[in-house]
Amino acid sequence: MGRRVPAVSRALDILELFLEGDGTLSAPEITRRLQLPRTTVHELVTTLAARSYLVPVPEQPGRFRLGVRTYQLGSRYAEQLDLAAEGQQVARSVAETCGETVHVAVLEDDDVIYIAKVDSTHAVRMVSAAGRRLPAHCTAVGKMLLASLSEEELEERLPGGELRRMTPNSITSPSALREVLAEVRERGVASEQRESNPDVSCVAAPVRDRAGRVVAALSVSVPMIRWSADRQRELVELAVKGANELSERLGHHGRG
The missing domain is CATH 3.30.450.40 (GAF domain)
Structure with a gap:
């Protein structure tokens, strides 16, 4: 087993938060729940959004939900x-x-x-x-x-x-x-x-x-x-x- 990459673990922690509640979160909520630095959360959310793993919620500024990329991964998993x-x-x-x-x-x-x-x-x-x-x-x-x-x-x-x-x-x-x-x-x-x-x-x-x-x-x-x-x-x-x-x-x- 190789060494775990902290940044990847934190990004996955963020994605898994969206499995709970109504499926939408803001960066401050993520920061509070994961006890991570605000700058770190901002950078990770920005990266996940750029890769379509997260998308902004229409008419709810500052909130995000899971993006189409997560659906594609889940669908491929289900097929297998x-x-x-x-x-x-x-x-x-x-x-x-x-x-x-x-x-x-x-x-x-x-x-x-x-x-x-x-x-x-x-x-x-x-x-x-x-x-x-x-x-x-x-x-x-x-x-x-x-x-x-x-x-x-x-x-x-x-x-x-x-x-x-x-x-x-x-x-x-x-x-x-x-x-x-x-x-x-x-x-x-x-x-x-x-x-x-x-x-x-x-x-x-x-x-x-x-x-x-x-x-x-x-x-x-x-x-x-x-x-x-x-x-x-x-x-x-x-x-x-x-x-x-x-x-x-x-x-x-x-x-x-």
Whole structure:
């Protein structure tokens, strides 16, 4: 690793300030928040503006916002993103922390498809594979993804009659599923207990893209021999943390 260049670090610090609030700042505000010399801030802002990384805000003299160059860089980054590859890296990190099986899944019709998976380190663990397809309503990731849909989108995906059953605990009533999805929206996380596998329970959190849309969900799956209320709370925190990290890799700057 080479030596860090202070001027470049300060310029990046300035740009990152614009990710907060309403996205506009003045030079005095930047000076105050970064505790930098006024002359230094003036020179850096002038340079960033000259390169189109910052632009003046119309009708607000002295204020700046991010310029088109930052959009171009972000767009190029987004073009190179691979959700499955990024998801695999984050899933590995979460699995190393908790020792349990971690999945990242997307929604297709009324099913979920696992696009990334890292196995538990325990001898007793959930058996699955990337590419596996399961009914969305039977899984924590599926509930999370279904809960993100509009009413019209949800109506299109749910059958008119009973839902498929995978275990005695599977939800088969569309009305009961809607009640569960309302709870998921309120809590911001989803769970399932022995609904897709009679010996496994899961928790899941949403993954968002840079526009804030839920595009995937990350889950942690645990055999019932290691499941408890306390363990569930721990894993919810890890799932949310992992989903937020993956969302940030996709360009989302909010929090789940």
